[in-house]
Amino acid sequence: MTGGRTVGGETLPGAGGEDADAPDRVVCHVDMDCFYASCERLRHDDLDGEPVVVGMGYEPGESIGAVATASYEAREFGVESAMPISEALELLPRRADADPDDPDAPDPAETGRYLPVDLDFYEAVASEVKDVLRDCADTRREVSIDEAYLDVTDRTAWTVAGSGGGDGDDGVDGADPADPPPSGAAGPAEARTLAEGYARHVKERIEREAGVPASVGVAPNMSAAKVASDADKPDGLVVVPPGSVAEFLAPLPTADVHGVGPVTERKLAELGVETAGDLAAADRDRLAEALGERGPELSRRAAGDDDREVTPTGLPKSLSRESALPTTPDEATKRETVSALAADVARRARERGCLYRTIGIKAVEPPYDVNTRAKSLPGPVDDPDLVEEVALDLLAEFDETPVRKLGVRVSKLDFAETDQATLGGFDAGEDAGGGSGDTGDRTRGAGARTTATDGDGGKLTDWVDGEPTAEETDRDATGDDAERRTGDGQASLGDWS
DNA sequence: TCTGGGGTCCTAGGACCC
DNA sequence: TCTGGGGTCCTAGGACCC
Known part of the structure; x- marks a missing residue:
């Protein structure tokens, strides 16, 4: 029944292809316009128009x-x-x-007016935006504080809405979810679709309820929706119906394709590929030679072919902190910096209730040579002292090196609940009465025990991994260490649990 | 482009195991 | 033991995104 009518006509080479049966999805990409500045305007009237x-x-x-x-x-x-x-x-x-x-x-x-970043405030505004999005779509992926994909296939359709102003008695049945307002429709389609009306509804609700402007792109897949939201910023609404995706993308420079950065753009130019249309038509084997597997994938996207599902944002894969400093070879300065960064990363990991198994550093030498070093532990830990110790240890390699920037990172994160006594049958430590987690370090039963008892630790991964499933780990945001830091549950990388 | 900070994903080589 | 292939993990670096 969602026989999504194709508006832009023309069957496109490659697009659609074998999944001609699959119903066209309706994907919105919502992108806040200069979000931080908009937030500041929200609380400072005098910034309007400045x-x-x-x-x-x-x-x-x-x-x-x-x-x-x-x-x-x-x-x-x-x-x-x-x-x-x-x-x-x-x-x-x-x-x-x-x-x-x-x-x-x-x-x-x-x-102009210059203000420092106030992330806490922006996150508060972002959470109001999220409230709207949650209302408007069941399937959402939040990419950053100011950007999200929505799959609204089950809320609207690519059906063409009544073309006049009034309620045309055309064949379109069913209650249209939003009144498609008459004002300037953007996008290549001549006719308005229900999807366009729905997207406008989302956009207007964000502006009304959160008070900040957004640009919205609508298309049958994620990458086209992304490009569409970018195509008419600020305050844009661009609709790219099924069948017209390749046509819409074709004239754009390759750099407009999501995933093409400066390096790829240059390599493509060397192949004579300048536009998304060129990219779509390019020989994919040649692209693979020049760019690896990414090449053909970018070509497919440029052709309007992208069947990725909109999947909810997952838990973070790593946490890091870095900071620039006046270039210095001074060992004490570097060690102090790394110690501070390590403490901060460890604190954030603890706040989020996550353990980590790999600790790494980054040292940037002038002019801009990035060096990274990392060390994996036998098992996942939450141990600030160890983060510092390992980081300083890794830093030792750069004792003589002048650096302009230093960073500390933890990865191979493990969000299993710390009270998961069942896992190893151990009591996961002695923090029974502790309360506000000021114990020196906690280690999940498994890791602690093995670290303590057997030196090689190699087999540990076998049963440490694979244990926490996605469903189990979902719960992290709700409870434990979040404590007083209320409202921060979905801090920067907001996950919609 | 004299480069700020926080992330993601991919690739490639080496170690190690069977 | 000069020798075949496959799989996984780890580390380092690169490119990209907001």
């Missing part, structure tokens, strides 16, 4: 740090994400520096 720059590592009045988000007004001055604040200030001086009495001071009309 160039706004939100800087990370930025302190008011200083010029260190990097641009996290620039409002569209600020982008007009050339300010971009990831740009050093010092550079942004040259393009767009700070409003506070505009002094009417000083002839050398910048013209206020050519200045």
